[in-house]
Amino acid sequence: MEYKISNRLRIGAFVLIVLGLLGVGYGFMDANSVNEDNITEFLANEDHHDDAHAEEAYTDSHGETALHVEDNHGEEAHGTSHAEEGHGMSHEEHVLHQIHNRPWSALYIAAFFFFMIALGVLAFYAVQYVSQAGWSPVLFRVMEGITYYVLPGGIIVLLIAFFADSHLFVWLTDGMTTEGSENYDALVAGKSGWLNKPGFFIRGFIFLAGWSLYRYFSRKFSLAQDNANDNRNFKKNFRISAGFLVFFMYTESMMSWDWIMSVDPHWFSTLFGWYLLAGMLVCGITVIAMIAIYLKSKGLLEHVNDSHIHDLAKFMFGFSVFWTYLWFSQFMLIWYSNIPEEVTYFITRIEDYNLPFFGMIAMNFIFPLLLLMNSDFKRVNWFVIMAGVVILCGHYVDIFNMIMPATVGDRWFIGIPEIGSILLFGGIFLLVVFTALSKHPLLAKRSPFIEESKHFHY
């Protein structure tokens, strides 16, 4: 069945993009209205606003000293002279940095969030080929449509990283690796073999190139299979999918160190890559389910039945639990041993991000756990959509919790810059994905498993 992107959808996407651009622009203007000249005034105003808040800010700055000992790690990283400089001066500079980092971080989080959906779908799609799944071929074209966003999304993420520079990645600050500089940080200097700007972008380019090449050829073979009279193209797809999965597991890990973990260059975690992968897969599968339900409601996916939705919902459920397992494993191991150099990561999150940090557990675990446990509910479309919306919001907050504490500290808020960025990249995502969906028929005609898939029932 042929799909044509509706005008309403296209206009909607453009509206999102325009609103998003306005929000992002406002975010940057607002952040840059505070500068070296008026930061003191700004902070004073903030304290005067109401006494309760002032008091809070006051105790905060003291509580901070305790935190700062650990934070010194991150903070003092900026330079040994920092300590001599005295707290008053550095505090203002610090806050200024945080204010200026916020629109960049907001942009980066939203860009990465939508990129990771597409990448998760790409990995899931490769798994479907390699495992020769009999249920999913009717959904191949939906998955291929979503993975169109991998390349543009990845380029956007890298561009933001390039222009945000030290606003996001503290290790890009000038002089951090130069001995004798006031910004010198021995720990970052020790990691500069990996964490350096050319290395970051060369690796990023290799990751993106590898993923996009797989996507390009897989799509090509998948389309060629429609008009072939043997299964050669399917077999080719099987082989490159297997190869891609090996490549992907390595590069996804490294991507998670580079693009996410390096915002906290003093902190590291070994299972971080899998943790990110689990979140990615949940989001990807959720979006597959949502788009499939949407297209089905338009009568365009005649062979997709309740059982396909049921299977996708099972995957949403299972990967949500898997995500929680990894989240908890990472958290509990660090909480239990409580080693100062690792635990600061969670201390900042629990102290400054209490609601998002624990709220996302409710959204990403408890909600899908209770909602998607019942097998009848998994066949009810609006239930799956509802669970999907909560899961997607929860995983946005997950990425938010990874980036924001490192860049803006306790000056976070989900306000205009954040929502504007979500709208902007959401609009681009919708536009790219639905344009891609309308390029080819929505049924992979000659996939060897297509008959089985059409008659799939559970």
Place this chain on the structure above:
Amino acid sequence: MEASKVIHAIYTDDDVLMSAVKTVRAEKHHIEEIYTPFPVHGLDKAMGLAPTRLAITAFIYGCIGITVATVMMNFIMIKDWPQDIGGKPSFSYLENLPAFVPIMFELTVFFAAHLMVITFYLRSRMWPFKKAENPDPRTTDDHFLMEIAVHNNEEALTNLLKNTGAVEINIVDKDEDAH
């Protein structure tokens, strides 16, 4: 009124059995029981059996399990003797929660799994010295047997079952003590 006579129709193919079940049900005869050597996919649906509620009991047992774990550890570690063990905060359950999660998880699974299995045994009346209820030993190997009560309609039933492809039809007196 419990029928004293039953008819045993034996089949050798599950597909034939399935269509036989549909025919017999369409003729409004009550199927007492079907014996098969392996699970026949869709047989319960064809027979019109009510879906199992075993999963619901498992969920309830899991809830009991997590409650047991929480109450137990809250009493032992927080209420009864809140020692300082390696600096773990034992002031409240919530503060030391991550350390308890593995046990809470395992007990949830333990209760859900074991109690559900026991429920299954009880509901399907299975225990070690239980007398087997096989009307025909071949039904554990490669034959399928459908049991239908006879209410003075032997002839009609026999003909009907013959037409559905039964390879053997026996009318037997039901031994009440066998159950």
